[in-house]
Amino acid sequence: MDDSCLFCKIIQGTIPADKVFETDQVLAFKDINPVAPVHVLIIPKRHLASLNELSEGDHEVAAGIFDAARRLGAELPELGGEYRLLTSCGESAGQVVPHLHFHLIGGRRLNWPPG
Numbered sequence: 001m002d003d004s005c006l007f008c009k010i011i012q013g014t015i016p017a018d019k020v021f022e023t024d025q026v027l028a029f030k031d032i033n034p035v036a037p038v039h040v041l042i043i044p045k046r047h048l049a050s051l052n053e054l055s056e057g058d059h060e061v062a063a064g065i066f067d068a069a070r071r072l073g074a075e076l077p078e079l080g081g082e083y084r085l086l087t088s089c090g091e092s093a094g095q096v097v098p099h100l101h102f103h104l105i106g107g108r109r110l111n112w113p114p115g
Contacts, residue, residue: 002047007099011045021072025064028072028104037107038078042068048100050089069104078107086114 021028031039083106088095
């Protein structure tokens with residue numbers, strides 16, 4: 001854990017979040033500034049700054065993230081199994097919180113390119 005990291009504080013419970021899914025490996029919660037009717041953040045419970053920090057030994061973490069996305073995509077009725085899953089690596093790519101996270105968004109028609 002990184003004591004200065006916003007998402008680590010959510011994992012620790014010192015900052016509240018509207019949790020929608022949790023396992024030993026990952027936590028998913030609603031984004032406080034949603035860009036779509038459904039906007040969930042999926043994060044590993046172990047602090048990794050971005051996807052660039054995943055190593056060969058992190059298969060379980062990666063699988064946990066994608067399993068959470070798949071399950072939420074199927075279980076959230078607003079999505080009907082259709083959603084976008086994305087992550088950013090670094091500030092210039094739009095990453096605001098330096099903790100690996102995936103945005104699961106949907107519930108409306110999404111345009112491409114996203115911006």
